[in-house]
Amino acid sequence: MLKNKPIGIFDSGVGGTSIWKEIHKQLPFEDTIFLADSKNAPYGDKSSEEITKLSVKNTEALIKLGCKLIVVACNTATTNAIRTLRATYEIPIIGIEPAIKPAALQTKTGSIGILATKGTLSSALFHATSQEFTKDVSVVEIIGEGLVPLIEAGKLDDPKTIGLLKKHLLPMIAAKIDYLVLGCSHYPYLIPQIKNLLPPTVTIIDSGLAVAKQTESILTAHHLLSEKTTKPLLQFYTNAETTTLQFLLKEYASDITIEKKVF
Structure with a gap:
């Protein structure tokens, strides 16, 4: 069932976990998949074309993993690539902009x-x-x-x-x-x-709470809110070392999985 599929989130690295925390607080039963593209961080000093190319790569990886909605938890990726992503994919895509x-x-x-x-x-x-x-x-x-x-x-x-x-x-x-x-x-x-x-x-x-509320709003509008009331599957993937992710998410250590993955 589509509504019980995970929310996909990506960032140019581990920083977007600050957004993930707000989404998880707002929607505690939703499964999530987070991609930390730390190998290519930071995005901020790259060209718009390069940022868009990386954002497309991350979006396609999350779609392949079966996500029902994607949150671009990166200001640089949103401001440079969100229009391209929305024009290319049918899946709902939420961005993050400076407040x-x-x-x-x-x-x-x-x-x-x-x-x-x-x-x-x-x-x-x-x-x-x-x-x-x-x-x-x-x-x-x-x-x-x-x-x-x-x-x-x-x-x-x-x-x-x-x-x-x-x-x-x-x-x-x-x-x-x-x-x-x-x-x-x-x-x-x-x-x-x-x-x-x-x-x-x-x-x-910062924009974390606003993004979490927008995620809930879009899921509701598309009838995609999870019906599950059990412990969610919270998966984190990085294409670099896992150390910083483990440090930033230490309070969730018993509830999450963190893996190194090529994407």
């Missing part, structure tokens, strides 16, 4: 920060969204250069990670932002470190 709208609508200082990859910030979709919602708002866009490889290596508290964060956040603090939008699904893993560096008046926004 610019809530930040722009709620700012009191009139200044917001966006920390994202080069691939996201330079994409046409990001530019269009930003133009629509930030007409009267000052936006400090910073490329989070060097952060994804450190998160992929599990170096969340490494002095190099903290040093890079300080460098990236300094212009935002100087601009008196009151909202920081995390425009990469890897970055929520650095929220504790970011909070230590920002004034307490800054609200951090």
Whole structure:
């Protein structure tokens, strides 16, 4: 039965597990398959054509594994490839974009920060969204250069990670932002470190919960919500080492399987 098939999720690496956690909380009985394309991470410094090619590869791998819906848990892949994916495949596909709208609508200082990859910030979709919602708002866009490889290596508290964060956040603090939008699904893993560096008046926004709610909404609309009420099958595949996945998902260790796989 199609509705009892798994939800497929992919990311340029392990960061999209921050999105997976929100989806699993929202839909605890849904089977899921997560692909971490860590061998090709980060996507942020690749060309749009290359990002689209990798996104197609990941989507086809999840379709072959029998998924009923696909979540692109990567801002860079969404902003560069989602239109191609939706035009190519009939399966429902959900993307993730930086949450610019809530930040722009709620700012009191009139200044917001966006920390994202080069691939996201330079994409046409990001530019269009930003133009629509930030007409009267000052936006400090910073490329989070060097952060994804450190998160992929599990170096969340490494002095190099903290040093890079300080460098990236300094212009935002100087601009008196009151909202920081995390425009990469890897970055929520650095929220504790970011909070230590920002004034307490800054609200951090990521897209995880919004994506989880949208996933539930689309499954409901397509009559694809699982009817199962038993323990779900939670599978994770990576084409690199499994160490960081095991570290980031340690609280789920007894409920999940993590394997190295070519895809």
